[in-house]
Amino acid sequence: MNGPEIHVEVAPELHLFVPAARRAGATPLGTDGVSTLGHVIESLGVPLTEVGTLVVDGREMPVSHVPEAGETVEVRPVRRPQQVPGAPLRFLLDVHLGTLARRLRLLGVDAAYESTDIGDPALAARSAAEQRVLLSRDRGLLRRRELWAGAYVYSTSPEDQLRDVLDRFAPELRPWTRCTACNGLLRQATKEEVAAQLKGGTRRSYDVFAQCADCGRAYWKGAHHDQLEAVVERALAEFSGRD
Structure with missing residues (x-):
């Protein structure tokens, strides 16, 4: 670009998105003189979903600002917990985040999930x-204009992914209220209502059941309950009751 030169400083929390040369304070950047600040920041590799504030020469500016020569731009991360106005807080996860989706559902968080790759345009359209x-590790997907709202998932570890989402968005936690298979709401059920899904040993050993109102799947405190309960207890201990 041969237009005005500005200086851009990217916050440490966002360094993974930019080359190493742009991680050492404010560095020069040539612009074309017509592109918005939002476009300029995205051209560096930083999805706007991860940007909380753009500060130009000490003043907060919108992404629509067209930078002028000599300006210094600070790119700050999203402030946590992040507020998402306009709708109840709920999520859509892309195909690579199935374990995270199931853990969010275990905690009672509304988390839709596509188990097959329906493509970026369809995911962004569903988000809108x-x-x-939309939760994703795909930076290109998070840059789609039709996207309603999005967030980059920073870790590849499901446990760390869960902690990051809970820390960033502080959703209300209502464990054991959603189906981990389809995201539907659970209701109490009698043994007779779910008998067709029970094997002999389960039928004899358990008397308390829940059933998904959408897909009909039955739930009870089986062999993996202690492991799942540990996930719930850790989340509640660290994140329950946050503003």
């Missing part, structure tokens, strides 16, 4: 249609 925050 249902007003869901």
